[in-house]
Amino acid sequence: MARRNLFQPPAPPSTGSAESPTETKSRFPNTGAMSGVKSTLKDLSSNAVREIAPHLIDDGGPKDRLSFADEDVATLAQSIKEFGQQVPIMVRPIAESPGRYRIVYGRRRLRALALLGQSAKALVRSLSDEDAVLAQGQENSQRLDPSFIEKALFANELTDAGYENSVILDALAIDKPMLSRMNKVTRGIPRPVVGFIGPAHGVGRRRWEELSELFNSGIQDVAAMLSAVDSKAGALPSDERFNAVHGEMTRSTASPKASRSAPPALSMVHEDGTVLAEVKETARALTFKLSKTDTPDFARWMRDNAETELKRLYEAWQASAKAD
Structure with a gap:
Protein backbone atom coordinates (compact mmCIF):
# COMPACT_ATOMS: atom_id res chain seq x y z
CA MET A 1 0.00 0.00 0.00
CA ALA A 2 1.44 3.39 -0.97
CA ARG A 3 2.36 5.72 1.83
CA ARG A 4 0.01 8.60 2.36
CA ASN A 5 1.45 11.94 1.30
CA LEU A 6 0.75 14.42 4.09
CA PHE A 7 2.14 17.25 1.98
CA GLN A 8 -0.70 16.92 -0.55
CA PRO A 9 -2.96 19.90 0.20
CA PRO A 10 -6.48 19.05 1.35
CA ALA A 11 -9.45 20.02 -0.75
CA PRO A 12 -10.92 23.41 0.25
CA PRO A 13 -14.11 23.24 2.31
CA SER A 14 -17.54 23.46 0.72
CA THR A 15 -18.96 26.94 0.62
CA GLY A 16 -22.41 25.66 1.52
CA SER A 17 -23.98 27.69 -1.31
CA ALA A 18 -27.70 27.29 -1.84
CA GLU A 19 -27.38 27.63 -5.62
CA SER A 20 -28.73 24.77 -7.67
CA PRO A 21 -26.32 22.63 -9.75
CA THR A 22 -27.83 24.13 -12.89
CA GLU A 23 -27.13 27.69 -11.74
CA THR A 24 -23.57 26.79 -10.74
CA LYS A 25 -22.91 25.11 -14.04
CA SER A 26 -24.23 28.04 -16.07
CA ARG A 27 -22.34 30.68 -14.07
CA PHE A 28 -19.05 28.82 -13.64
CA PRO A 29 -18.51 26.43 -16.57
CA ASN A 30 -15.97 23.64 -16.07
CA THR A 31 -14.24 24.24 -19.37
CA GLY A 32 -12.02 26.88 -20.90
CA ALA A 33 -10.49 29.81 -19.05
CA MET A 34 -12.98 29.74 -16.15
CA SER A 35 -11.95 26.16 -15.32
CA GLY A 36 -8.33 27.29 -15.04
CA VAL A 37 -9.30 30.19 -12.75
CA LYS A 38 -11.27 27.87 -10.46
CA SER A 39 -8.35 25.42 -10.28
CA THR A 40 -5.93 28.20 -9.44
CA LEU A 41 -8.17 29.57 -6.69
CA LYS A 42 -8.52 26.07 -5.22
CA ASP A 43 -4.73 25.63 -5.13
CA LEU A 44 -4.23 29.01 -3.53
CA SER A 45 -6.86 28.27 -0.89
CA SER A 46 -5.28 24.99 0.18
CA ASN A 47 -1.64 26.14 -0.05
CA ALA A 48 -2.01 29.57 1.54
CA VAL A 49 0.74 30.45 4.02
CA ARG A 50 -0.43 32.38 7.06
CA GLU A 51 1.48 34.73 9.32
CA ILE A 52 1.10 33.54 12.94
CA ALA A 53 2.69 35.00 16.06
CA PRO A 54 5.03 32.44 17.72
CA HIS A 55 3.34 32.82 21.11
CA LEU A 56 0.15 31.40 19.58
CA ILE A 57 1.93 28.16 18.60
CA ASP A 58 2.40 25.33 21.11
CA ASP A 59 5.66 23.45 20.42
CA GLY A 60 4.65 20.38 22.45
CA GLY A 61 4.13 16.88 21.09
CA PRO A 62 6.55 14.10 20.08
CA LYS A 63 10.11 15.37 19.65
CA ASP A 64 12.35 14.12 16.83
CA ARG A 65 15.41 16.03 18.07
CA LEU A 66 17.23 15.72 21.38
CA SER A 67 17.79 19.44 21.73
CA PHE A 68 18.53 22.64 19.87
CA ALA A 69 21.77 24.31 20.84
CA ASP A 70 21.38 28.02 21.54
CA GLU A 71 24.12 28.82 19.03
CA ASP A 72 22.30 26.84 16.30
CA VAL A 73 19.08 28.75 16.93
CA ALA A 74 20.98 32.04 16.95
CA THR A 75 22.69 31.18 13.64
CA LEU A 76 19.36 30.32 12.03
CA ALA A 77 17.82 33.51 13.41
CA GLN A 78 20.61 35.57 11.81
CA SER A 79 20.01 33.80 8.48
CA ILE A 80 16.27 34.50 8.66
CA LYS A 81 16.99 38.12 9.55
CA GLU A 82 19.14 38.52 6.45
CA PHE A 83 17.24 36.43 3.92
CA GLY A 84 13.78 35.95 5.41
CA GLN A 85 12.01 32.72 6.32
CA GLN A 86 12.49 30.60 3.20
CA VAL A 87 10.59 27.46 4.34
CA PRO A 88 7.26 27.64 6.18
CA ILE A 89 6.59 25.58 9.27
CA MET A 90 3.45 23.43 9.55
CA VAL A 91 0.89 23.78 12.34
CA ARG A 92 -2.56 22.43 13.10
CA PRO A 93 -5.40 24.16 14.94
CA ILE A 94 -6.04 23.28 18.59
CA ALA A 95 -9.75 22.49 18.65
CA GLU A 96 -10.17 23.27 22.34
CA SER A 97 -8.30 26.61 22.05
CA PRO A 98 -9.58 28.61 19.04
CA GLY A 99 -6.93 30.88 17.62
CA ARG A 100 -4.08 28.72 18.89
CA TYR A 101 -2.05 26.10 17.03
CA ARG A 102 0.17 23.10 17.71
CA ILE A 103 3.36 22.68 15.70
CA VAL A 104 3.73 19.70 13.38
CA TYR A 105 7.26 20.43 12.17
CA GLY A 106 9.69 23.35 12.14
CA ARG A 107 10.43 23.71 15.87
CA ARG A 108 13.91 25.15 15.32
CA ARG A 109 12.57 27.71 12.84
CA LEU A 110 9.83 28.62 15.32
CA ARG A 111 12.36 29.26 18.09
CA ALA A 112 14.52 31.37 15.79
CA LEU A 113 11.51 33.46 14.75
CA ALA A 114 10.48 33.90 18.40
CA LEU A 115 14.02 35.08 19.14
CA LEU A 116 13.67 37.67 16.37
CA GLY A 117 10.16 38.67 17.47
CA GLN A 118 8.81 37.91 13.99
CA SER A 119 5.63 36.14 12.94
CA ALA A 120 6.02 32.65 11.54
CA LYS A 121 5.04 31.78 8.00
CA ALA A 122 3.00 28.63 8.50
CA LEU A 123 0.97 26.10 6.57
CA VAL A 124 -2.16 25.31 8.58
CA ARG A 125 -3.49 21.77 8.27
CA SER A 126 -6.33 20.07 10.15
CA LEU A 127 -4.55 16.79 10.92
CA SER A 128 -5.24 13.92 13.29
CA ASP A 129 -2.51 12.94 15.77
CA GLU A 130 -1.48 10.08 13.47
CA ASP A 131 -1.36 12.27 10.35
CA ALA A 132 0.66 14.91 12.22
CA VAL A 133 3.25 12.28 13.16
CA LEU A 134 3.42 11.08 9.56
CA ALA A 135 3.89 14.65 8.28
CA GLN A 136 6.62 15.25 10.85
CA GLY A 137 8.46 12.10 9.79
CA GLN A 138 8.07 12.79 6.07
CA GLU A 139 9.34 16.35 6.39
CA ASN A 140 12.44 15.13 8.20
CA SER A 141 13.09 12.52 5.49
CA GLN A 142 13.30 15.37 2.96
CA ARG A 143 15.56 17.54 5.10
CA LEU A 144 18.55 16.85 7.38
CA ASP A 145 17.86 13.51 9.06
CA PRO A 146 17.91 13.26 12.83
CA SER A 147 20.65 11.03 14.21
CA PHE A 148 20.00 7.36 14.99
CA ILE A 149 19.45 7.97 18.69
CA GLU A 150 17.06 10.85 18.00
CA LYS A 151 15.01 8.61 15.72
CA ALA A 152 15.07 5.86 18.35
CA LEU A 153 13.87 8.22 21.08
CA PHE A 154 11.17 9.59 18.76
CA ALA A 155 9.97 6.04 18.08
CA ASN A 156 10.02 5.27 21.80
CA GLU A 157 8.02 8.39 22.60
CA LEU A 158 5.42 7.50 19.97
CA THR A 159 5.17 3.96 21.36
CA ASP A 160 4.67 5.27 24.89
CA ALA A 161 2.01 7.67 23.58
CA GLY A 162 0.03 4.70 22.22
CA TYR A 163 0.57 5.10 18.48
CA GLU A 164 0.14 1.99 16.35
CA ASN A 165 3.33 0.39 15.06
CA SER A 166 2.15 0.96 11.48
CA VAL A 167 2.08 4.72 12.10
CA ILE A 168 5.55 4.70 13.68
CA LEU A 169 7.04 2.62 10.86
CA ASP A 170 5.52 4.92 8.24
CA ALA A 171 6.57 8.13 10.01
CA LEU A 172 10.20 7.04 10.33
CA ALA A 173 10.36 5.04 7.06
CA ILE A 174 11.72 1.97 8.88
CA ASP A 175 10.74 -1.69 9.15
CA LYS A 176 9.78 -3.80 12.18
CA PRO A 177 13.28 -5.22 12.82
CA ALA A 262 28.00 -11.14 36.83
CA PRO A 263 26.53 -14.64 37.38
CA PRO A 264 27.56 -17.31 34.87
CA ALA A 265 25.46 -17.84 31.76
CA LEU A 266 22.84 -20.58 31.95
CA SER A 267 22.45 -22.97 29.03
CA MET A 268 18.90 -24.13 28.32
CA VAL A 269 18.90 -27.62 26.75
CA HIS A 270 15.94 -29.61 25.39
CA GLU A 271 15.54 -33.22 26.49
CA ASP A 272 16.71 -34.35 23.06
CA GLY A 273 20.01 -32.57 23.64
CA THR A 274 19.33 -29.49 21.50
CA VAL A 275 20.70 -26.28 23.00
CA LEU A 276 17.75 -23.88 22.89
CA ALA A 277 19.25 -20.73 24.31
CA GLU A 278 21.82 -19.18 26.59
CA VAL A 279 20.45 -17.07 29.40
CA LYS A 280 22.62 -14.30 30.81
CA GLU A 281 21.71 -12.18 33.81
CA THR A 282 23.23 -8.81 34.65
CA ALA A 283 22.39 -6.07 37.10
CA ARG A 284 20.20 -4.41 34.47
CA ALA A 285 18.83 -7.16 32.23
CA LEU A 286 18.02 -10.80 31.57
CA THR A 287 19.16 -11.76 28.06
CA PHE A 288 18.18 -14.83 26.02
CA LYS A 289 20.64 -15.66 23.25
CA LEU A 290 19.54 -18.07 20.50
CA SER A 291 22.11 -19.62 18.17
CA LYS A 292 21.55 -19.02 14.44
CA THR A 293 24.14 -21.74 13.82
CA ASP A 294 22.79 -24.58 15.99
CA THR A 295 19.05 -23.84 15.64
CA PRO A 296 18.61 -21.41 12.72
CA ASP A 297 14.95 -22.28 12.04
CA PHE A 298 13.97 -21.91 15.69
CA ALA A 299 15.86 -18.61 15.97
CA ARG A 300 14.06 -17.31 12.88
CA TRP A 301 10.67 -18.43 14.21
CA MET A 302 11.36 -16.80 17.57
CA ARG A 303 12.34 -13.56 15.87
CA ASP A 304 9.02 -13.48 14.03
CA ASN A 305 6.90 -14.56 17.01
CA ALA A 306 8.77 -13.07 19.97
CA GLU A 307 6.18 -10.37 20.68
CA THR A 308 3.25 -12.83 20.69
CA GLU A 309 5.06 -15.42 22.80
CA LEU A 310 6.37 -12.91 25.33
CA LYS A 311 2.87 -11.46 25.77
CA ARG A 312 1.54 -14.98 26.32
CA LEU A 313 4.21 -15.72 28.93
CA TYR A 314 3.62 -12.38 30.62
CA GLU A 315 -0.12 -13.02 30.86
CA ALA A 316 0.57 -16.51 32.23
CA TRP A 317 2.85 -14.97 34.85
CA GLN A 318 0.18 -12.40 35.76
CA ALA A 319 -2.42 -15.15 36.21
CA SER A 320 -0.01 -17.14 38.36
CA ALA A 321 0.88 -14.11 40.49
CA LYS A 322 -2.80 -13.36 41.12
CA ALA A 323 -3.44 -16.97 42.06
CA ASP A 324 -0.66 -16.82 44.64
Missing part, protein backbone atom coordinates in the same frame (compact mmCIF):
# COMPACT_ATOMS: atom_id res chain seq x y z
CA MET A 178 14.73 -1.70 12.88
CA LEU A 179 12.00 -0.54 15.28
CA SER A 180 12.87 -3.49 17.52
CA ARG A 181 16.55 -2.53 17.47
CA MET A 182 15.71 1.08 18.30
CA ASN A 183 13.56 0.02 21.24
CA LYS A 184 16.33 -2.25 22.51
CA VAL A 185 18.81 0.63 22.48
CA THR A 186 16.50 3.09 24.24
CA ARG A 187 15.65 0.48 26.89
CA GLY A 188 19.28 -0.46 27.44
CA ILE A 189 20.92 2.96 27.82
CA PRO A 190 19.85 5.10 30.80
CA ARG A 191 18.21 8.33 29.66
CA PRO A 192 20.66 10.60 31.59
CA VAL A 193 23.48 9.02 29.58
CA VAL A 194 21.71 9.77 26.29
CA GLY A 195 21.07 13.32 27.46
CA PHE A 196 24.76 13.77 28.30
CA ILE A 197 25.96 12.40 24.97
CA GLY A 198 23.49 14.30 22.78
CA PRO A 199 22.53 13.53 19.16
CA ALA A 200 25.96 12.24 18.06
CA HIS A 201 25.22 12.55 14.33
CA GLY A 202 28.40 10.69 13.41
CA VAL A 203 27.52 7.63 15.49
CA GLY A 204 25.50 4.93 13.77
CA ARG A 205 23.19 2.18 14.97
CA ARG A 206 25.85 -0.48 15.57
CA ARG A 207 27.85 1.60 18.04
CA TRP A 208 24.71 2.60 19.93
CA GLU A 209 23.83 -1.09 20.11
CA GLU A 210 27.32 -1.83 21.45
CA LEU A 211 26.86 0.80 24.14
CA SER A 212 23.47 -0.66 25.06
CA GLU A 213 25.07 -4.11 25.45
CA LEU A 214 27.79 -2.63 27.65
CA PHE A 215 25.15 -1.18 29.98
CA ASN A 216 23.34 -4.51 30.01
CA SER A 217 26.60 -6.10 31.16
CA GLY A 218 26.21 -4.22 34.38
CA ILE A 219 27.04 -0.89 36.00
CA GLN A 220 25.59 0.12 39.32
CA ASP A 221 26.38 3.81 39.68
CA VAL A 222 25.48 5.63 36.46
CA ALA A 223 25.72 9.04 38.12
CA ALA A 224 29.31 8.39 39.26
CA MET A 225 30.29 7.20 35.79
CA LEU A 226 28.78 10.28 34.16
CA SER A 227 30.51 12.55 36.66
CA ALA A 228 33.88 10.98 35.85
CA VAL A 229 33.33 11.27 32.09
CA ASP A 230 31.95 14.81 32.35
CA SER A 231 35.10 16.02 34.09
CA LYS A 232 37.15 14.86 31.10
CA ALA A 233 34.86 15.16 28.10
CA GLY A 234 31.91 17.36 29.08
CA ALA A 235 33.02 20.23 26.83
CA LEU A 236 33.75 18.05 23.81
CA PRO A 237 31.44 17.64 20.77
CA SER A 238 28.63 15.12 20.98
CA ASP A 239 30.40 12.37 18.99
CA GLU A 240 33.44 12.58 21.26
CA ARG A 241 31.26 12.46 24.38
CA PHE A 242 29.85 9.21 23.01
CA ASN A 243 33.38 7.86 22.57
CA ALA A 244 34.26 8.86 26.12
CA VAL A 245 31.22 7.09 27.58
CA HIS A 246 31.82 4.04 25.39
CA GLY A 247 35.45 3.88 26.51
CA GLU A 248 34.57 4.24 30.19
CA MET A 249 31.93 1.51 29.94
CA THR A 250 34.34 -0.80 28.10
CA ARG A 251 36.92 -0.38 30.86
CA SER A 252 34.44 -0.83 33.70
CA THR A 253 32.78 -3.95 32.29
CA ALA A 254 36.17 -5.52 31.54
CA SER A 255 37.42 -5.08 35.12
CA PRO A 256 37.77 -8.15 37.40
CA LYS A 257 35.19 -6.67 39.77
CA ALA A 258 32.61 -6.46 36.99
CA SER A 259 33.38 -10.02 35.87
CA ARG A 260 32.94 -11.40 39.39
CA SER A 261 29.63 -9.59 39.90
Whole structure:
Protein backbone atom coordinates (compact mmCIF):
# COMPACT_ATOMS: atom_id res chain seq x y z
CA MET A 1 0.00 0.00 0.00
CA ALA A 2 1.44 3.39 -0.97
CA ARG A 3 2.36 5.72 1.83
CA ARG A 4 0.01 8.60 2.36
CA ASN A 5 1.45 11.94 1.30
CA LEU A 6 0.75 14.42 4.09
CA PHE A 7 2.14 17.25 1.98
CA GLN A 8 -0.70 16.92 -0.55
CA PRO A 9 -2.96 19.90 0.20
CA PRO A 10 -6.48 19.05 1.35
CA ALA A 11 -9.45 20.02 -0.75
CA PRO A 12 -10.92 23.41 0.25
CA PRO A 13 -14.11 23.24 2.31
CA SER A 14 -17.54 23.46 0.72
CA THR A 15 -18.96 26.94 0.62
CA GLY A 16 -22.41 25.66 1.52
CA SER A 17 -23.98 27.69 -1.31
CA ALA A 18 -27.70 27.29 -1.84
CA GLU A 19 -27.38 27.63 -5.62
CA SER A 20 -28.73 24.77 -7.67
CA PRO A 21 -26.32 22.63 -9.75
CA THR A 22 -27.83 24.13 -12.89
CA GLU A 23 -27.13 27.69 -11.74
CA THR A 24 -23.57 26.79 -10.74
CA LYS A 25 -22.91 25.11 -14.04
CA SER A 26 -24.23 28.04 -16.07
CA ARG A 27 -22.34 30.68 -14.07
CA PHE A 28 -19.05 28.82 -13.64
CA PRO A 29 -18.51 26.43 -16.57
CA ASN A 30 -15.97 23.64 -16.07
CA THR A 31 -14.24 24.24 -19.37
CA GLY A 32 -12.02 26.88 -20.90
CA ALA A 33 -10.49 29.81 -19.05
CA MET A 34 -12.98 29.74 -16.15
CA SER A 35 -11.95 26.16 -15.32
CA GLY A 36 -8.33 27.29 -15.04
CA VAL A 37 -9.30 30.19 -12.75
CA LYS A 38 -11.27 27.87 -10.46
CA SER A 39 -8.35 25.42 -10.28
CA THR A 40 -5.93 28.20 -9.44
CA LEU A 41 -8.17 29.57 -6.69
CA LYS A 42 -8.52 26.07 -5.22
CA ASP A 43 -4.73 25.63 -5.13
CA LEU A 44 -4.23 29.01 -3.53
CA SER A 45 -6.86 28.27 -0.89
CA SER A 46 -5.28 24.99 0.18
CA ASN A 47 -1.64 26.14 -0.05
CA ALA A 48 -2.01 29.57 1.54
CA VAL A 49 0.74 30.45 4.02
CA ARG A 50 -0.43 32.38 7.06
CA GLU A 51 1.48 34.73 9.32
CA ILE A 52 1.10 33.54 12.94
CA ALA A 53 2.69 35.00 16.06
CA PRO A 54 5.03 32.44 17.72
CA HIS A 55 3.34 32.82 21.11
CA LEU A 56 0.15 31.40 19.58
CA ILE A 57 1.93 28.16 18.60
CA ASP A 58 2.40 25.33 21.11
CA ASP A 59 5.66 23.45 20.42
CA GLY A 60 4.65 20.38 22.45
CA GLY A 61 4.13 16.88 21.09
CA PRO A 62 6.55 14.10 20.08
CA LYS A 63 10.11 15.37 19.65
CA ASP A 64 12.35 14.12 16.83
CA ARG A 65 15.41 16.03 18.07
CA LEU A 66 17.23 15.72 21.38
CA SER A 67 17.79 19.44 21.73
CA PHE A 68 18.53 22.64 19.87
CA ALA A 69 21.77 24.31 20.84
CA ASP A 70 21.38 28.02 21.54
CA GLU A 71 24.12 28.82 19.03
CA ASP A 72 22.30 26.84 16.30
CA VAL A 73 19.08 28.75 16.93
CA ALA A 74 20.98 32.04 16.95
CA THR A 75 22.69 31.18 13.64
CA LEU A 76 19.36 30.32 12.03
CA ALA A 77 17.82 33.51 13.41
CA GLN A 78 20.61 35.57 11.81
CA SER A 79 20.01 33.80 8.48
CA ILE A 80 16.27 34.50 8.66
CA LYS A 81 16.99 38.12 9.55
CA GLU A 82 19.14 38.52 6.45
CA PHE A 83 17.24 36.43 3.92
CA GLY A 84 13.78 35.95 5.41
CA GLN A 85 12.01 32.72 6.32
CA GLN A 86 12.49 30.60 3.20
CA VAL A 87 10.59 27.46 4.34
CA PRO A 88 7.26 27.64 6.18
CA ILE A 89 6.59 25.58 9.27
CA MET A 90 3.45 23.43 9.55
CA VAL A 91 0.89 23.78 12.34
CA ARG A 92 -2.56 22.43 13.10
CA PRO A 93 -5.40 24.16 14.94
CA ILE A 94 -6.04 23.28 18.59
CA ALA A 95 -9.75 22.49 18.65
CA GLU A 96 -10.17 23.27 22.34
CA SER A 97 -8.30 26.61 22.05
CA PRO A 98 -9.58 28.61 19.04
CA GLY A 99 -6.93 30.88 17.62
CA ARG A 100 -4.08 28.72 18.89
CA TYR A 101 -2.05 26.10 17.03
CA ARG A 102 0.17 23.10 17.71
CA ILE A 103 3.36 22.68 15.70
CA VAL A 104 3.73 19.70 13.38
CA TYR A 105 7.26 20.43 12.17
CA GLY A 106 9.69 23.35 12.14
CA ARG A 107 10.43 23.71 15.87
CA ARG A 108 13.91 25.15 15.32
CA ARG A 109 12.57 27.71 12.84
CA LEU A 110 9.83 28.62 15.32
CA ARG A 111 12.36 29.26 18.09
CA ALA A 112 14.52 31.37 15.79
CA LEU A 113 11.51 33.46 14.75
CA ALA A 114 10.48 33.90 18.40
CA LEU A 115 14.02 35.08 19.14
CA LEU A 116 13.67 37.67 16.37
CA GLY A 117 10.16 38.67 17.47
CA GLN A 118 8.81 37.91 13.99
CA SER A 119 5.63 36.14 12.94
CA ALA A 120 6.02 32.65 11.54
CA LYS A 121 5.04 31.78 8.00
CA ALA A 122 3.00 28.63 8.50
CA LEU A 123 0.97 26.10 6.57
CA VAL A 124 -2.16 25.31 8.58
CA ARG A 125 -3.49 21.77 8.27
CA SER A 126 -6.33 20.07 10.15
CA LEU A 127 -4.55 16.79 10.92
CA SER A 128 -5.24 13.92 13.29
CA ASP A 129 -2.51 12.94 15.77
CA GLU A 130 -1.48 10.08 13.47
CA ASP A 131 -1.36 12.27 10.35
CA ALA A 132 0.66 14.91 12.22
CA VAL A 133 3.25 12.28 13.16
CA LEU A 134 3.42 11.08 9.56
CA ALA A 135 3.89 14.65 8.28
CA GLN A 136 6.62 15.25 10.85
CA GLY A 137 8.46 12.10 9.79
CA GLN A 138 8.07 12.79 6.07
CA GLU A 139 9.34 16.35 6.39
CA ASN A 140 12.44 15.13 8.20
CA SER A 141 13.09 12.52 5.49
CA GLN A 142 13.30 15.37 2.96
CA ARG A 143 15.56 17.54 5.10
CA LEU A 144 18.55 16.85 7.38
CA ASP A 145 17.86 13.51 9.06
CA PRO A 146 17.91 13.26 12.83
CA SER A 147 20.65 11.03 14.21
CA PHE A 148 20.00 7.36 14.99
CA ILE A 149 19.45 7.97 18.69
CA GLU A 150 17.06 10.85 18.00
CA LYS A 151 15.01 8.61 15.72
CA ALA A 152 15.07 5.86 18.35
CA LEU A 153 13.87 8.22 21.08
CA PHE A 154 11.17 9.59 18.76
CA ALA A 155 9.97 6.04 18.08
CA ASN A 156 10.02 5.27 21.80
CA GLU A 157 8.02 8.39 22.60
CA LEU A 158 5.42 7.50 19.97
CA THR A 159 5.17 3.96 21.36
CA ASP A 160 4.67 5.27 24.89
CA ALA A 161 2.01 7.67 23.58
CA GLY A 162 0.03 4.70 22.22
CA TYR A 163 0.57 5.10 18.48
CA GLU A 164 0.14 1.99 16.35
CA ASN A 165 3.33 0.39 15.06
CA SER A 166 2.15 0.96 11.48
CA VAL A 167 2.08 4.72 12.10
CA ILE A 168 5.55 4.70 13.68
CA LEU A 169 7.04 2.62 10.86
CA ASP A 170 5.52 4.92 8.24
CA ALA A 171 6.57 8.13 10.01
CA LEU A 172 10.20 7.04 10.33
CA ALA A 173 10.36 5.04 7.06
CA ILE A 174 11.72 1.97 8.88
CA ASP A 175 10.74 -1.69 9.15
CA LYS A 176 9.78 -3.80 12.18
CA PRO A 177 13.28 -5.22 12.82
CA MET A 178 14.73 -1.70 12.88
CA LEU A 179 12.00 -0.54 15.28
CA SER A 180 12.87 -3.49 17.52
CA ARG A 181 16.55 -2.53 17.47
CA MET A 182 15.71 1.08 18.30
CA ASN A 183 13.56 0.02 21.24
CA LYS A 184 16.33 -2.25 22.51
CA VAL A 185 18.81 0.63 22.48
CA THR A 186 16.50 3.09 24.24
CA ARG A 187 15.65 0.48 26.89
CA GLY A 188 19.28 -0.46 27.44
CA ILE A 189 20.92 2.96 27.82
CA PRO A 190 19.85 5.10 30.80
CA ARG A 191 18.21 8.33 29.66
CA PRO A 192 20.66 10.60 31.59
CA VAL A 193 23.48 9.02 29.58
CA VAL A 194 21.71 9.77 26.29
CA GLY A 195 21.07 13.32 27.46
CA PHE A 196 24.76 13.77 28.30
CA ILE A 197 25.96 12.40 24.97
CA GLY A 198 23.49 14.30 22.78
CA PRO A 199 22.53 13.53 19.16
CA ALA A 200 25.96 12.24 18.06
CA HIS A 201 25.22 12.55 14.33
CA GLY A 202 28.40 10.69 13.41
CA VAL A 203 27.52 7.63 15.49
CA GLY A 204 25.50 4.93 13.77
CA ARG A 205 23.19 2.18 14.97
CA ARG A 206 25.85 -0.48 15.57
CA ARG A 207 27.85 1.60 18.04
CA TRP A 208 24.71 2.60 19.93
CA GLU A 209 23.83 -1.09 20.11
CA GLU A 210 27.32 -1.83 21.45
CA LEU A 211 26.86 0.80 24.14
CA SER A 212 23.47 -0.66 25.06
CA GLU A 213 25.07 -4.11 25.45
CA LEU A 214 27.79 -2.63 27.65
CA PHE A 215 25.15 -1.18 29.98
CA ASN A 216 23.34 -4.51 30.01
CA SER A 217 26.60 -6.10 31.16
CA GLY A 218 26.21 -4.22 34.38
CA ILE A 219 27.04 -0.89 36.00
CA GLN A 220 25.59 0.12 39.32
CA ASP A 221 26.38 3.81 39.68
CA VAL A 222 25.48 5.63 36.46
CA ALA A 223 25.72 9.04 38.12
CA ALA A 224 29.31 8.39 39.26
CA MET A 225 30.29 7.20 35.79
CA LEU A 226 28.78 10.28 34.16
CA SER A 227 30.51 12.55 36.66
CA ALA A 228 33.88 10.98 35.85
CA VAL A 229 33.33 11.27 32.09
CA ASP A 230 31.95 14.81 32.35
CA SER A 231 35.10 16.02 34.09
CA LYS A 232 37.15 14.86 31.10
CA ALA A 233 34.86 15.16 28.10
CA GLY A 234 31.91 17.36 29.08
CA ALA A 235 33.02 20.23 26.83
CA LEU A 236 33.75 18.05 23.81
CA PRO A 237 31.44 17.64 20.77
CA SER A 238 28.63 15.12 20.98
CA ASP A 239 30.40 12.37 18.99
CA GLU A 240 33.44 12.58 21.26
CA ARG A 241 31.26 12.46 24.38
CA PHE A 242 29.85 9.21 23.01
CA ASN A 243 33.38 7.86 22.57
CA ALA A 244 34.26 8.86 26.12
CA VAL A 245 31.22 7.09 27.58
CA HIS A 246 31.82 4.04 25.39
CA GLY A 247 35.45 3.88 26.51
CA GLU A 248 34.57 4.24 30.19
CA MET A 249 31.93 1.51 29.94
CA THR A 250 34.34 -0.80 28.10
CA ARG A 251 36.92 -0.38 30.86
CA SER A 252 34.44 -0.83 33.70
CA THR A 253 32.78 -3.95 32.29
CA ALA A 254 36.17 -5.52 31.54
CA SER A 255 37.42 -5.08 35.12
CA PRO A 256 37.77 -8.15 37.40
CA LYS A 257 35.19 -6.67 39.77
CA ALA A 258 32.61 -6.46 36.99
CA SER A 259 33.38 -10.02 35.87
CA ARG A 260 32.94 -11.40 39.39
CA SER A 261 29.63 -9.59 39.90
CA ALA A 262 28.00 -11.14 36.83
CA PRO A 263 26.53 -14.64 37.38
CA PRO A 264 27.56 -17.31 34.87
CA ALA A 265 25.46 -17.84 31.76
CA LEU A 266 22.84 -20.58 31.95
CA SER A 267 22.45 -22.97 29.03
CA MET A 268 18.90 -24.13 28.32
CA VAL A 269 18.90 -27.62 26.75
CA HIS A 270 15.94 -29.61 25.39
CA GLU A 271 15.54 -33.22 26.49
CA ASP A 272 16.71 -34.35 23.06
CA GLY A 273 20.01 -32.57 23.64
CA THR A 274 19.33 -29.49 21.50
CA VAL A 275 20.70 -26.28 23.00
CA LEU A 276 17.75 -23.88 22.89
CA ALA A 277 19.25 -20.73 24.31
CA GLU A 278 21.82 -19.18 26.59
CA VAL A 279 20.45 -17.07 29.40
CA LYS A 280 22.62 -14.30 30.81
CA GLU A 281 21.71 -12.18 33.81
CA THR A 282 23.23 -8.81 34.65
CA ALA A 283 22.39 -6.07 37.10
CA ARG A 284 20.20 -4.41 34.47
CA ALA A 285 18.83 -7.16 32.23
CA LEU A 286 18.02 -10.80 31.57
CA THR A 287 19.16 -11.76 28.06
CA PHE A 288 18.18 -14.83 26.02
CA LYS A 289 20.64 -15.66 23.25
CA LEU A 290 19.54 -18.07 20.50
CA SER A 291 22.11 -19.62 18.17
CA LYS A 292 21.55 -19.02 14.44
CA THR A 293 24.14 -21.74 13.82
CA ASP A 294 22.79 -24.58 15.99
CA THR A 295 19.05 -23.84 15.64
CA PRO A 296 18.61 -21.41 12.72
CA ASP A 297 14.95 -22.28 12.04
CA PHE A 298 13.97 -21.91 15.69
CA ALA A 299 15.86 -18.61 15.97
CA ARG A 300 14.06 -17.31 12.88
CA TRP A 301 10.67 -18.43 14.21
CA MET A 302 11.36 -16.80 17.57
CA ARG A 303 12.34 -13.56 15.87
CA ASP A 304 9.02 -13.48 14.03
CA ASN A 305 6.90 -14.56 17.01
CA ALA A 306 8.77 -13.07 19.97
CA GLU A 307 6.18 -10.37 20.68
CA THR A 308 3.25 -12.83 20.69
CA GLU A 309 5.06 -15.42 22.80
CA LEU A 310 6.37 -12.91 25.33
CA LYS A 311 2.87 -11.46 25.77
CA ARG A 312 1.54 -14.98 26.32
CA LEU A 313 4.21 -15.72 28.93
CA TYR A 314 3.62 -12.38 30.62
CA GLU A 315 -0.12 -13.02 30.86
CA ALA A 316 0.57 -16.51 32.23
CA TRP A 317 2.85 -14.97 34.85
CA GLN A 318 0.18 -12.40 35.76
CA ALA A 319 -2.42 -15.15 36.21
CA SER A 320 -0.01 -17.14 38.36
CA ALA A 321 0.88 -14.11 40.49
CA LYS A 322 -2.80 -13.36 41.12
CA ALA A 323 -3.44 -16.97 42.06
CA ASP A 324 -0.66 -16.82 44.64
